[in-house]
Amino acid sequence: MAREETFTPWYFQPEIAKVYESFYEGKYKEADIQEKNLLKFLLDQIDGVGEILEVGCGTGHFTRWLNSLGYKVVGADISPVMLGVAKELWKDGKFVNARAEFLPFKDKSLHVDRFVAYLVYMPVLVRVFREARRVARRGIVMGLMNRWSLPTIRRIIQVKLGKNPYYFNARFYSLPMIKKKIKQAFVDGEFEFLDWSCAVFPKIFGIKKLVKIPFLGSFLGVGVKFK
Ligand SMILES: C[S@@+](CC[C@H](N)C(=O)[O-])C[C@H]1O[C@@H](n2cnc3c(N)ncnc32)[C@H](O)[C@@H]1O
Structure with missing residues (x-):
């Protein structure tokens, strides 16, 4: 039987959803800080x-985290099991399965x-961006795994070898690839690119800040502002 017919993505598996947050306390603790800095850097560019x-x-x-910064937030996710954990961790939080x-939002309602990291x-993607454009008034900000980074290259090889089921259904994008998708999705002249950046460089370089180098940084932040 083909892999697609038997494969259940990890985010639908309750035992993985339960431990997902523990990664941010363990080996991804430093990456988490840098990723948040990058997302804040992008968000601050939209008035x-x-x-x-x-x-x-x-x-x-x-x-x-966004709520702690003072934003009014709603979380949406395809997975009821991931959302189940989200609701346990934040009882008053607003989450929708979508x-x-x-x-499930009206045009220009947000x-x-x-x-x-879910792209x-x-x-x-073009469909996803257009849907985001439909509901969002000001812009879109995204953080994703950079295709041109060592951890992503390792994951791509692992998937090719039939290992690392976390990424069997994944697609990895580089900065030019994501920019191309954005240009396909939106009408020229109706949006402008935000100042992108990368974070989470290999430890040997000792870089803990945002750097505009489109390779090696495993977290890539890109965004657009709507006009
Ligand atoms: C790597 S996790 C990221 C979760 C969270 N943003 C974080 O960084 O901790 C990817 C998430 O994307 C969700 N997802 C995958 N495909 C989706 C889709 N088509 N629509 C909405 N959510 C989706 C998964 O259920 C999963 O929770």
Whole structure:
């Protein structure tokens, strides 16, 4: 039987959802800080953001963080098990079970839309971006695994060898690839690119800040502002 027919993505598996947040306390603790810095750097480039829809919010790790910064937030995710954990961790949080391609919100009902690290599981990006454009008034900010980084290259090789099931259904994007998708999704002249950056460089370089080098940094932040 083909792999697609038997494969259950990790984010639908309750035992993985339960431990997902522990990664941020363990080996990804430093990466988490740098990723948040990068997302804040992008968000600060869009004026008038009060509300944020976080698409692919998972267990709500970044949703809670955005709330702590003073934004009004809603988390949306395809997985009921990830959302179950999100609701346990933040009882008053607002979360909806939804797919990025079909968001249950009215046109222009939110100030900004944001994705963190979930684009890897999204094959039809142009559709996703257009849907984000439909509901978001000011812009979109996204953080994703950079295709041009050593951890991502390792993951791509592992998948090719039939290992690392976490990424069997993943697609990895570089800066030019993501910019191309954005240009396909939006009408020229109706948006402008934000100042992008990368974070989480290999430890041997000792870089803990944001750097505008489109390779090696494993977390890539890109965004657009709507006109
Ligand atoms: C790597 S996790 C990221 C979770 C969270 N943003 C974080 O960084 O901790 C990817 C998330 O994307 C969600 N996801 C995958 N495909 C999706 C889709 N089509 N629409 C909405 N969410 C999706 C998964 O359920 C999962 O929770």
